[in-house]
Amino acid sequence: MSLLKAGLSLIEALEGLGEKEDRGPTQVIIQGLVSTLREGKRLSAAMQAQPAVFPVLYVGLIQAA
Numbered sequence: 001m002s003l004l005k006a007g008l009s010l011i012e013a014l015e016g017l018g019e020k021e022d023r024g025p026t027q028v029i030i031q032g033l034v035s036t037l038r039e040g041k042r043l044s045a046a047m048q049a050q051p052a053v054f055p056v057l058y059v060g061l062i063q064a065a
Contacts, residue, residue: 011037
């Protein structure tokens with residue numbers, strides 16, 4: 001949240017978080033989100049594409065926000 005308040009876009013903030021992660025599952029998840037967002041899709045769609053990570057209820061909350 002603080003990265004967004006600092007003026008970074010969502011993609012920039014996620015890329016920054018991904019760079020801090022060691023190669024592993026979290027980095028792969030973040031890269032997937034960034035890739036989907038770069039295609040012009042919404043964050044909720046990017047999360048929905050990873051159902052093993054993001055529960056339906058959480059995706060729904062993001063859609064509603």
